[in-house]
Amino acid sequence: MIANRRSKGILHYAAMAAVAALLISAVPARADAIDDLHGGAQAIEQGQYAQAISLFDKVISSGALNEHGLALAHHHRGIAEQKLGQTAAAIGDYSKAISGNALPEAVLARAHYNRGIAYSQQGEDAKAEADYRATVKLVPSYGAAYHNLANIERRRGNQKAAIADYSKALEYMSGDARKYAFHGRGLSYEAEGDKSKAKADYEAALRIDGNFAPAKTELAALDRPQPKPLIGSDTATNGKEGKAKVIRVASASGWETTAVRYANPAGNKPKAGPVPTSNAAVQSPERQVNIGDAANRPVPEASTAPAPGPYQVQLGAYRDEETAKVAWRNLVTRSQGRLSGIEHRVVRADLGERGIFYRLRAGGYAEESVAHRLCARLSTVGIECVVPR
Structure with missing residues (x-):
């Protein structure tokens, strides 16, 4: 999803509006609440x-706020929860903020926009659309x-x-946001x-950011004829052992991954070949199943094996390990094949006064x-990640 670039300005505005509302209300708030x-x-x-x-918990439970201040506190707490990946809690706080009028x-x-993103992360497109x-x-x-x-219309x-x-x-x-x-x-x-x-739109995106990988990939693939197999379809060369087997997997989004593997001679382990990627058709962000379905699907738990390379992607940081594991299962579903077959791990991080977090990381590249x-x-399916250094 594209985050609105005015978030800091709106946050300042919200804080000022809260104070103004608290000061002019018929039911004044205590100074410590402000x-x-x-x-x-x-x-x-x-x-x-x-x-x-923690601060918003304190002020919400204090009873010292009028309706305006309480709505702002729920809204702000929702932002913080969303930043920590606590999507359900964020939806609850945004809903309380909105319902208070x-x-x-x-x-x-x-608040509607943020809740829309949260609903989309939960796979609830209809509710997300209503909020947008x-x-x-x-x-x-x-x-x-x-x-x-x-994005929702394209997915449909x-x-x-x-x-x-x-x-x-x-x-x-x-x-920069226009490139998306x-x-x-x-x-x-x-x-x-x-x-x-x-082609004109991909080129426009690259004029904004010459290193924007999705547009580069699309532009390169645009004039290259490629088969459009059904999801999960395989095409393999006929021949004897040692011949390459080309497996093309097309996701519902249109992203195609071509994996070159080799026939397995008796007694030998298969060797993985290069895995180039291209995006030759429409992609659709986010999920086709709801979060309940995703949580019940068998997905490998976090691997403890060392990554084959030092560079990983971080998909989130959570307050407990189990939440991180559930998040991985949901992300695999949402990724429409982009995370399939990629190793993941949950890394415990003690940040002192900020507490202990569990970082969800995937991959391991040279x-x-x-x-x-x-x-x-x-990012094209609404999943944000960073490459930690």
């Missing part, structure tokens, strides 16, 4: 999300919400609606069979660029 609201907002801006949650309009739009539409109704210039609506196969929403997003988005809308619209144009418009390419592919 201080805690300020402190929580500041902790979020500094990336101290656990501390922020006490948020300033600009902050209400942000509420966002643009409140703030018609909210480009990131149009972008995320377009409604490319014309997706193209319209990407175009709307491009009217209002600015700076150009890339997404290019994928929809390609799915519609309009290669010339797809070259850093390979890890960055994986993050780029995951």
Whole structure:
């Protein structure tokens, strides 16, 4: 998903609006409650999300807030929870903030947008769509919400609606974020069979960021004829042992991975060949199954074996190990094949006063660029990751 670049400004606005509301309300709030609201907002801006949650817990349970302050506190706590991967808790807090009808309009739009992202992470596209539409109704210039609506339409196969929403997003988005809308619209144009418009959009994305890997990959694959196998279909060369077996796996998103493997002579272990990737058709962010289904699917637990290379991707940090394991199962489902066959591990990190976190990491590559390419592919389905140094 594309995060709105104005988040810090809105956060400052929210904090100021909270204080103003608290001061003019018929039911005044205590000064310490105002201080805690300020402190929580500041902790979020500094990336101290656990501390922020603690402060908001304190102020929400104090009973010292009026309806306006309480709505802002729930909204802010939702942001901190979402940053820590506590999606269900974040949805609960955003819902309380929204239902109170006490948020300033600009902050209400942000709450709908954030909850839309959280619902999308849970695989609840209909609820996510409703929140994104509420966002643009409140703030018609909210480009990131149009972008995320377009992702949903593209996932449904409604490319014309997706193209319209990407175009709307491009009217209002600015700076580096526009590359995502150009890339997404290019994928929809390609799915519609309009290669010339797809090419123009991929090139536009690369003019913004010449190293934007998804657009590079699309552009390179655009004129290269490739078979379009069904999901899970295999094509293999006929021949004797030692001949290459080419297995092409196409996800529902259109991303194709070609794995070159070799026939296994008796008694020998198979050797893995190079694994180039290309994206030759439309991709669709996020999940086709709900979180309950995903949690019940058998997925290998975290590996304790050493990674074959030093470069990994980090997919999140969680407060307990079990949550990290559940998150991996959900991410595998959401990734539409991008994480299939990739080793993962849960790494315990003691951050002193900030507490203990469990970092979810995957892969293990000899070259850093390979890890960055994986993050780029995951970003096209709304999964964010970083390459830790």
